[in-house]
Amino acid sequence: MAAVFTGHAPDDEIESDTAGFYRQVLQTLAGDGIAFMVGGAFAFAHHTGLHRDTKDLDLFIRRADFERVAALMNRHGLHTELTFPHWLGKVHQHDRFVDLIFNSGNGLSPVDDDWFAHADESQVLGETVKVCPAEENVWTKAFIMERERYDGADVAHLLRACAHRLDWMRLRNRFGPHWRVLLSHLVLFGFIYPAERGLVPPWLMHELMDRLRHECQTPAPPTDVCAGTLLSREQYLTDTREHGYVDGRVPFGTMTDQDVATWTQAIPHRS
Incomplete structure (x- = not known):
């Protein structure tokens, strides 16, 4: 409804x-x-x-x-x-x-x-x-973490309003390997609305926390990718330009190097 x-x-x-x-x-x-x-x-x-x-x-x-x-x-x-x-x-x-x-x-x-x-x-x-759909609204907004725009409050409001009708398993699957982003918003949801943290299914929190615990007990992957560019097109450019990290948008998403260059060029100029 x-x-x-x-x-x-x-x-x-x-x-x-x-x-x-x-x-x-x-x-x-x-x-x-x-x-x-x-x-x-x-x-x-x-x-x-x-x-x-x-x-x-x-x-x-x-x-x-x-x-x-x-x-x-x-x-x-x-x-x-x-x-x-x-x-x-x-x-x-x-x-x-x-x-x-x-x-x-x-x-x-x-x-x-x-x-x-x-x-x-x-x-x-x-x-x-x-x-x-509400799930796709949460999924896409969860990655918007620019200096000038952060959609975390939108995610929290969507979760609060739609919790009882969300397909939580489908939402989890949408995030796929980027489940840490979903977990971060779910943790913040419990901080923002302490009395309503039970709106998030316990099975989902347990599953994501189990993944996190497993990662903490295994060696870090041998990768030079910076996935921060999936969250902000501007704030992690120093990592890819000056520190040798691979831009996470190319291996993880559908963007080409030319797409990245064009999208970067369109960043608003701020004096």
Whole structure:
């Protein structure tokens, strides 16, 4: 069951011209039968009931559908670009845009059939749409640990709101070899909400802690990888550039060296 909204939905305060553009994109995709899901602030509100202002619309699609989406939008007078080939495109109308997302920025979370199989349905801008599953929301947000953006609070709110309906085994499997990231958020959840730490299944905590204990009793792997780049595209560059570590995004994810270079070049300049 979806969360009950508190306050206004994210689409309540979107100006009418922008809402019309978003609605046009949603209706165009639905009319052509292209599978998509709504994410971002809309999905977060759907799962948690927590509202935040949004300046864009995040749509999740399969990478294999991007060229079809681009051609469709162009036929309807909208400009589409493949902004970052490893994870993100955009649909433009003047100064407005819609994000077309088919992976995560670190290349770990490609949109696959499982996203669609477990998606919810909701109303966005008066349209009935699929919404990204709670498990995938937790999975992707768990890796966002930039200096300027940390999604740990979003993860905690999602866990609190959705604990009783989460498929915890599927969530665990999504993290795969990166289970330490999941464990870190579950430990913090018990710190943030001491009285609600029981919302996390004991079997999962025991399993992950057993993995941790086993690792502590075995020799460290002979690797020169820095996996910190999966958490922040900027804060671990000194390790890969100056200390000889291999960028974890290439062996662990779907990014190429060129993807890494392009994504790094796009880091906002801060004086």
